[in-house]
Amino acid sequence: MTRVLIVDDDPVQLRLTSEVANRAGFAAVTATGGRQALDLLRADPGIGAMVLDLVMPDLDGMAVMETMRREGIATPVIVQTGHSSLETVVSAMRQGASDYFVKPVAPERMIVSLRNALKLSELEMLVRTDRNRMNGTLGLADIVTRAQGMDRVLSLCAKAAKSPIPVMIEGESGVGKELVARVIQGSGDRAGKPFVVVNCGAIPAKQIESTLFGHRKGAFAGATSDQPGKFLEANGGTIFLDEVGELPAEMQAKLLRVIQEGEIEPIGADRPVRINVRIISATNRRLLNLTKAGQFREDLYYRLNVFPIYVPPLRDRIEDVPVLVEHFIARLAAEAGKRVIGISEPALAMLKAYNWPGNIRQLENAVYRAVVLSDGAYLETADFPQIVALGSGREEAAKLAGATPSAPVHIDDASLPLREIAGKAVAPDRFVAEGGEVAALADVERELIGFALRHYGFRMSRVARALGIGRSTLYRKLREYGLDEGLESDAA
Incomplete structure (x- = not known):
């Protein structure tokens, strides 16, 4: 709230x-x-x-x-x-x-003024964050958090930004390790300089050396031109080695030499090339355990793990869920063109009770889907069917969605024939009162206004336009019929 x-x-x-x-x-x-x-x-x-x-x-x-x-x-x-x-x-x-x-x-x-001010504040923050990301100047204020468990992370980021010391960021997938790396770069003297991201686990084994260190024209079949490589692209700035634990043993040895000597040797080059690159690495597994198992070089581990930062998972900082949800709603509602301004208390309580194995990335995707599904101003529990299904089961999710899971209907169990339906009682006309007489005009008008309020989500400007009356007339009739209790105006 x-x-x-x-x-x-x-x-x-x-x-x-x-x-x-x-x-x-x-x-x-x-x-x-x-x-x-x-x-x-x-x-x-x-x-x-x-x-x-x-x-x-x-x-x-x-x-x-x-x-x-x-x-x-x-x-x-x-x-x-x-x-x-x-x-x-x-x-x-x-x-x-x-x-x-x-x-x-x-x-x-x-x-209306409060809601507009909050929405404007969120949009200003989003624009500022996007601008800082593009300029390479992200700061500690761009990390959306209120959890005490993140205080140490922020403190370590501030200290790491003051020197070119190698940083190792550990944490589960989706906790925001790349954002932490960008904040370290954007808060130090390399702000605005190149920030190159390399996903070591996504590069084919045969292309890793060429991707990292570059190659010269004709160095191998298919090398039709010189390629600088990621380290040279990051020269003067920062290279972020994501999932560094996935590097094969041969590349670990070459990376160790780069860190020790401060130079790279492109494939097919006559001499090494000096570089000035800060290395920030990240992994979603304990690199120390990989080292003990012989899957990662011990000497490289100590070179990379000079300044370790552990980012806790979302389930250990659940107080971040409300602020992250507000942040995602502001951005994603604007992107999707939806008038979603918040989330209901029951829906937020459900999100806070969930375990979030996919961490912040999973939360963002869940909010995005909910924003697209929602037809109201606030996200409700029914807008998160996947989270409901994971937490309470598929039957509860279907129930909230307004449907009940059922088996296919056999041809022998099909719906009634038209002649049987015709014989059933017809719903009473809404213009006929209980005694059989035509309903009073005031009763019909009251029912119509109540229906319009519910149909348009209590958006007064839209209700007034649909009914063909002015807003002042609408508010007067609401007071006359006792429909004004608890109602609020909108800014539309």
């Missing part, structure tokens, strides 16, 4: 705004002054947005936003105040406020 910070020195307004946020599905965190708000923001970087009062006795809203900008706190800010002026609005927007309104504000207006 996304945490929202409400800041106001008026206790009544603070309670009302917090109640609106809580009813909308957010977890409201409150502060009665600007200094307390800044302390909360510094202590909890996971706060999604802040509703900030401008006029406060200790530190006003403008000063809070100025301090946030100076300290690099990027939490979206929604400003509210009891006094409105054009100059105040302009000043607040210049300080970085994402929205501005005057008290008292309608609950639906507040909720």
Whole structure:
């Protein structure tokens, strides 16, 4: 559940705004002054947005936003105040406020503003991460995590980035070893330099040497031109040797020489070529166990394992599931063109209870599939049939999907003939009341509006357009028919 910070020195307004946020599905965190708000923001970087009062006795809203900008706190800010002026609005927007309104504000207006601010924040983070990835400048802030088990990983990454020391990243498949390697490179003095990824387990044995070290034209049959090789491509930057434990014994010896001498010898070359490459390697198996079994050179192991980093699996840092799900929903919903803004509490609880053998990669794929399947604003348990099937069985998954598993229907057990169906009772007309009289117009209108609300997922603008009435008329009729309880407006 996304945490929202409400800041106001008026206790009544603070309670009302917090109640609106809580009813909308957010977890409201409150502060009665600007200094307390800044302390909360510094202590909890996971706060999604802040509703900030401008006029406060200790530190006003403008000063809070100025301090946030100076300290690099990027939490979206929604400003509210009891006094409105054009100059105040302009000043607040210049300080970085994402929205501005005057008290008292309608609950639906507040909720729409909060959702828009959270969505904008997620999209800004995604754009920033993609830009950093392309530029080779990923930093620690680009690792999406809140788990204490990742604190050591982040600390080691920061230390490893300060020197060209060889790094060995161990962890199960899908935990994000390549991201850790990119962060180490992007946080050090080689940021922006080449970052070359080599999957040692995916290269055919006969092509490994040529792929890593390159070759000269005519060195072997099919060598029609010079090829630099991955090490030369990474010269001045970093080479990431993924699944390094899959290297054959002969290539292990040559890699050891490259590390010792700092030079490579392309196939068919007359002399070695000096290189300046930082080596970061990764494996999904314990390299020490491979060394003890004689499948990996011991001397190469000690050369590569100078600075080991172990990335824990997702099941050991389950508190990362909510933030990762939010991150994936923001990106994947935008890619798929779906209006998915979050996940329901039962669905999130199910994801947190699952073991995730495929780790973060499996979670991302599950969320992607759910986003494509979903027809609502929030992902529900039924949108994760594979996870339900793995956790509770196929019958439960089919039940949630609205179907029951059954055997093929034999021809002798086919459906009733048309004449038997015709003899059955016909459903009553919806325009006829229980006594047989035509239903009152108000009753029909109330039923139609209720049906439209459910059909369009309570999106008020869409309901009003479908019914051919204005939104103000729609809200008036909702109040008349007692249908307005718990309803929220959208921004459409």
